[in-house]
Amino acid sequence: xxxxxPKWAPKLPKxxxxxxxxxFMLDEEHGRHPHKHSRNPFTDGLSGKTYSLPEVxxxxxxxxxxxxxxxxxxxxxxxxxDKVVGLFSVNTIDYLTVCWAxxxxxxxxxxxxxxxxxPDLEYQLKHSGxxxxxxxxxxxxxxxxxxxxxxxxxxxIYILPLPEKAAxxxxxxxxxxxDDFIARGAKLPQLEKLxxxxxxxxxxxxxxxxxxxxxxxxxxxxISHRNVIANVLQMYTxxxxxxxxxxPEPGQPKYTENCLGLLPYSHIYGxxxxxxxxxxxxxxxxVLPKYDFEQLLKSIQxxxxxxxxxxxxxxxxxxxxxxxxxKYDLSHVKAIFTGAAPLGAETAEDLQRMFxxxxxxxxxxMTETCTVxxxxxxxxxxxxxxxxxxxxxxxxxxxxxxxxxxxxxxPGELWVSTPSNTLGYLKNEKATKxxxxxxxxxxxxxxxxxxxxxxxxxxxxxxxxxxxxxxx
Numbered sequence: 001x002x003x004x005x006p007k008w009a010p011k012l013p014k015x016x017x018x019x020x021x022x023x024f025m026l027d028e029e030h031g032r033h034p035h036k037h038s039r040n041p042f043t044d045g046l047s048g049k050t051y052s053l054p055e056v057x058x059x060x061x062x063x064x065x066x067x068x069x070x071x072x073x074x075x076x077x078x079x080x081x082d083k084v085v086g087l088f089s090v091n092t093i094d095y096l097t098v099c100w101a102x103x104x105x106x107x108x109x110x111x112x113x114x115x116x117x118x119p120d121l122e123y124q125l126k127h128s129g130x131x132x133x134x135x136x137x138x139x140x141x142x143x144x145x146x147x148x149x150x151x152x153x154x155x156x157i158y159i160l161p162l163p164e165k166a167a168x169x170x171x172x173x174x175x176x177x178x179d180d181f182i183a184r185g186a187k188l189p190q191l192e193k194l195x196x197x198x199x200x201x202x203x204x205x206x207x208x209x210x211x212x213x214x215x216x217x218x219x220x221x222x223i224s225h226r227n228v229i230a231n232v233l234q235m236y237t238x239x240x241x242x243x244x245x246x247x248p249e250p251g252q253p254k255y256t257e258n259c260l261g262l263l264p265y266s267h268i269y270g271x272x273x274x275x276x277x278x279x280x281x282x283x284x285x286x287v288l289p290k291y292d293f294e295q296l297l298k299s300i301q302x303x304x305x306x307x308x309x310x311x312x313x314x315x316x317x318x319x320x321x322x323x324x325x326x327k328y329d330l331s332h333v334k335a336i337f338t339g340a341a342p343l344g345a346e347t348a349e350d351l352q353r354m355f356x357x358x359x360x361x362x363x364x365x366m367t368e369t370c371t372v373x374x375x376x377x378x379x380x381x382x383x384x385x386x387x388x389x390x391x392x393x394x395x396x397x398x399x400x401x402x403x404x405x406x407x408x409x410x411p412g413e414l415w416v417s418t419p420s421n422t423l424g425y426l427k428n429e430k431a432t433k434x435x436x437x438x439x440x441x442x443x444x445x446x447x448x449x450x451x452x453x454x455x456x457x458x459x460x461x462x463x464x465x466x467x468x469x470x471x472x
Contacts, residue, residue, distance in 0.1 A: 001406045002441070003395040003454055005388060006380075006461040012392035015230045015419045017202040020194060022100040024229050025280060026057045039256050041279045042093040045288040045299040047163035051094060053341075056097065062185030063178060065102035069188060070181070071132055071156070073296030076103050076195050076306070079203050086130040087266070088143055088291035090114045092160045094178045095265050096275050098134050103206050103225070103321070106194045109438055110208040111266040113274070114139060122148035127220055127292050128208050128428070132156040139171035166289040205423060209268055211367040220426035227370035228272055230419040234390040237276045242378040243281075254282070257268070257334070260467040261285035263294060269339050272371040273363075274309050293317060297328040304332040311340045312347065319350040335359035335378070342466055345384040353354035362386050364466055367433060368446050370420040374464045385455070385463040388454055393418045394443060396472030397452060408462075413470050414452040417443035 016030070024030050032038075033051045043050035051059065066468055067073060073083045087104045087109055102109040110128040112121055125133065125146055133152060135143040136159060143157055159177045162170075178235055196204070205223045208216035246255040257280045288296065291314070301303065314469045315338060335353075335384065338356060343362050352360055363375035364386035373395075376387035389395055397405040397412040407467045415437075417449035421444055424432035438444050450467040 001396070001403065003389065003397075003462055005393060006236075006377075006463070008241070008377075009388070009391050010240065012230075012234060012237055012390075012419075015226055015233060015392075017199045017226050018196055019201050019225060019229065020103045020106075020196065021206050021225045021228050021276070022060060022103040024089050024225075024232075025100065025276060026053075026060065032280050033254070033256065036278075037252055037254070037256070037281070038282035038286030040095065041256065042261070042275075042285050043285050043303065043305065044093050044163050044259075045261070045286045046165045046295070051093065059094070059097045059178075059182055060100045060104060061191075062182040062188075063097055064104040064190055065185035065188040066181040067101060068105055068191060069184070073105055073107065075192050080108045080206075081129060082294065084110060084128050084208070085170055086125055086129045086133040087113060087135075088112040088114065088116065088133055088139055088146075089136040089160045090162070090163060090166065091261060091270070091287050092136065092267050092289065093287050094160050094297055095287075096279075097178060098160070099207075104194065105191065106196075106204070108205050109351075110207050110210075111271065112210070113266045114264060118145035119150075122149045123217065124210055124220075124281050125150040125152060130160065130212070134158045134160055136160045136162050137160065137167050137172045140170070140172050140175070162289065164428050174427050195400065196225075201229070202422075205273070208426060209266075209271070209367050211268075219428055219431055221367045222423040222426055223367075223370050224423055227295050227420045227422050228276060230392065231272055231370045231372060231390075232280050234280055234392050234418070235273065237373075237391045238375070238377070256282040256304050258284045258286055259307035260288070260296075260300070260305050260309050262288040262291065263309055263311065263340075267340070268367040268371050269309070269365070273337070278307070281421070288348070293321065294324065297325060297330070300333065301328045302329055306332050306334045306337040308333060310336055310338050312338060312343045315343060315351055316347055319347060319354060322354060325354070330355070331357055335361060337361045337363060337375070339363040339365060339375075340373075341384070348383040364450075364464060366448060368422050369416060369418060369448070370422055373416055373418070373448075376459075380457055380459040382457045382459075382463055385457065385465055386439075388461050389416075390418075392420075394441075394445075395454075395464070396439075396445065397454060398447075408455055409453050410449050411453050411467060413463070414448045414466075415439075415445040416448065416452050417445045421446050428467065
């Protein structure tokens, strides 16, 4: 039995195969919210420093020009694997500047968790074939250790500046910064346009993100430009009916909002949902480098954040710290979105009692599906559920014996087909064949490794419940 998105959800528009993520996110002609009506994409939640959308687009262009000169890359020569750049940093307002600059020149950006040790980072840099690394001052020593063992010279380590409060006194004297690249790129000629061809966006890797269970070495998930574009369009399309009912600010054609940019951008949830989906529809991301509870609350208050992207431990903290929370004005919050792990119904109910007007949404996704598979809709929230399938998805539930479930409340492994299904694992054909399978309907499915059941909500829509983990 194939499960589909709810009937109320609009159909997914055609997902382009001939665009880079950078073009899709920054050029108005590809459907994004108009520049003049968009909020500043990224604002530092500690210092208030910010750039407008046209400024971000220019910064991306200048960094791309400087990267080509600095590293000897050729925009239209070789493959994307000749132009792999690592990014090992806490969240900053220029994190995506570097990502999109690498995409503009046809390269691969491999994002590494800021929690990595030097051996962890060394493995990713070696496995990915990274030629250079952008980091931040607080992680510089770890970066140097990893680069020394992975063959990357110190002069190919570059710095993303941090606000003073996040730098904690750390400095990186003599090392080129993103701002140095921008000053240099401003003096260089315009780059030739990347020639992707009609299907290059679907075939070329844009992000290499590492995914692992509780054991074994992390696997490099090859994420194409089209994969990211697809999931952004899926989220945009699914949420548009609800957002269209929200009142825009005076003089604005559509509703936009500030959202919380706290979750690490090295993780697929932060990378796609937080920094791409919101920016595409004109929202502003308030960037925070780490979890500091009172700083989080202050930023929500000061920047009038309306959407909180969280994970369950953060929500539990809010419910257990009511005396601290009540000191801050959180009246602009309209909704929260939680993922990465299931949110218990009891915790959701506790939060709802504290904030009766908030929409408490839960989503489910994974790196291999380039993020969101299903999520709650504002008008159909069911605590404990991960919501309904996004437009463009098909799902099957298959038992461990390989028998496809034909009804509701029958547990089995969740398999999903979607244009956001990734290309596979780098240098690991065995794992790729085990995870991605072409079925009798001709569709390519991701075997998620998660046990799920489908149930019909009180609103009459099919919802996905994640009940266990089958494999690691």
